[in-house]
Amino acid sequence: MSELPATELLPLPAAGRTFTAERTARLGDVDPNGAVRLDAVARYLQDVATDDALDAGFSNAMGWLVRRSLIRVATPAVLNERLELTTFCTGFGRSWAERRTTVRGANGAEIDGVSLWVQIDVESGRPARLTDEFVEVYGEAAAGRTVSSKFSLDRSPSPDASPMPNPFRATDLDVFGHLNNAAQWALADVVVQQHGLSRAGIGEIEFVTASQVEGEALVVVGEAGFDAWYGAVGATSTVLRWRPLT
Template sequence: MDEPVVMVDPPGRGRLRTEQRRVRSGDADADRVLRLDGVARYAQDIAFDDVHDAAAGGDEGLWVLRRTVIVVHRLPVFHDPVQVRTWCSGIGARWCTKRTTVSSAGGARVEVEGFWVTVDAGTGRPAPLSPRMVAIFAPSAAPEPLRWRRLLPARPGGTSGAVRRPVPLRSTDVDWMGHVNNATCWSVVEQVLPGLRATPVEAVLEHAGPIAADDQLEVLVEPAAGATLVWFLVGDTVRAVARVRPVGREVPPLPSGSTTE
């Protein structure tokens, strides 16, 4: 589970979508730097736009993020014009990976890979991709079938020095599906790991289950070998876990001022 995530380049074939954005104040921090929840929104939005346009009005079910990987080389800053490009890098019977790059003429570059699962709206269970979606997205994907495997551990390791704290949820944290949005989880990671935007850094967020608006959410920040883990807990149930590990830098320090368990 400790191997780095390989971010593949566009293959030169198949569907490639490009959009132009500008870093706005709602996605930048007090230092004018694009936050990771802003990066997540860019990647989510272009993925949804791409699927919507490819479906051409057809019913392609729901698409849910199971995992997001963000590799930061250099983040853009407030008012930077950025190019956002996405393509399908892997495809299976019920899911696909969408690779996204966010870059600027000034040298900013962020790599994102989202593992998207198609879900039946009635049952909430994974559903097969339609032949239309496979035909559209498969040409740019790796030839081998995409399979799900965890990159992060399933349970906290009980490490000494782990810090647990409550996370009050707001109505604005919940999306139209009634769940706390993936981008909101990234904002929580940034909140509990100050200095996260020091680059270069690799950050992975995996979801084990939905977080509802009325859940009593807590996070457990746990030091690990060469990394920091952030566990999203409802009671003792893991709903998500994030791993942050700087490349060639020290691990971000644990926050102070909280109760150690």
């Protein structure tokens, strides 16, 4: 039976490929208090995944789209902090794979992420089956674990949700013509900043369909964090959830 995707923060594999890279938290990554924003964290995770695939010589290194991600921030990174990112595969299915990433900082940052990536044919944009090449590169680290591609967040906005200004711009579009995965975490960070929520927490995001710049954001905020929905009126394309750590 396949595991639910991108819900568990599994440890480093006992064997198999891991990839490590470094980043420095820059001015464009932080909020007014100097803490690294959620969209910047998502970009780090996205970039190190691509770096890994390119380093492995994977023939379809750019042909992946994120379907679901979870980010756990125990201790936020801060401006100019040097970060070490280690990423590895923790399971896969027919056309998708789960990627786990740890982020540790020289000043004590502790951030973990896990995402489900779908492999696509870059010409057609349609899902493509994983190849023997993928299994050869990442199969040992996955250790036979299989994951599904199911969603787990509620796509229907809460009746208590309120509209908020759309935080996205044309510059947030990627080469596929829709809002980039990392850019969409900006919606979560806007809510965190506006409502003074703790940056220590667990965020989840699911991309139901490709999102466009012209959309509507609905948010409900409470003591237990917030839930948000983005998309065209009556058609959710992105679901977000943030829960502070207790």
